[in-house]
Amino acid sequence: MRTQRQVVDYSLQKRAVLRELLAGRVGTYDVCDASPYLKNAARFHGEPTDRRCPICRSENLTLVHYIYGDELKQSAGQARTLTELPVLAMTLREFQVFVVEVCLGCDWNHLVEQYLLGRDGLTGDSDGTGEQSVAAADGAGRRRREAQR
Numbered sequence: 001m002r003t004q005r006q007v008v009d010y011s012l013q014k015r016a017v018l019r020e021l022l023a024g025r026v027g028t029y030d031v032c033d034a035s036p037y038l039k040n041a042a043r044f045h046g047e048p049t050d051r052r053c054p055i056c057r058s059e060n061l062t063l064v065h066y067i068y069g070d071e072l073k074q075s076a077g078q079a080r081t082l083t084e085l086p087v088l089a090m091t092l093r094e095f096q097v098f099v100v101e102v103c104l105g106c107d108w109n110h111l112v113e114q115y116l117l118g119r120d121g122l123t124g125d126s127d128g129t130g131e132q133s134v135a136a137a138d139g140a141g142r143r144r145r146e147a148q149r
């Protein structure tokens, strides 16, 4: 997405968890603990992938996008479909997106990445203020000429 910025990738943390699991230091109960809310979000707003679940290897992972930010008001903390994000990014200045991968088969879930979206990331914004200052300078020039008369 065009306005995506301050991306934080959690794949290292995920690999660490999977390593702990392989080594037997954590159990599948500890990592396969998706809440009913998360699973519902995955079913209704999730983005299907063609990547297999690293735990059960029988289901494909679903990505859930959670949005946070003051401008979202009561929508903060809700899951949104991937197609809704660009629309929000055009209307809001800034909001945070958390991407969680979920397996609906074994309840594995892990934070994949987080990033900022919103109009603040568009370079076009500075053009707008540029035009305004030109107009303001014009006005000042006109006033000066009027004063000289």
Ligand SMILES: [Zn+2]
Binding pocket: 053, 054, 055, 056, 057, 058, 059, 103, 104, 105, 106, 107, 108
């Ligand atoms: Zn699974």
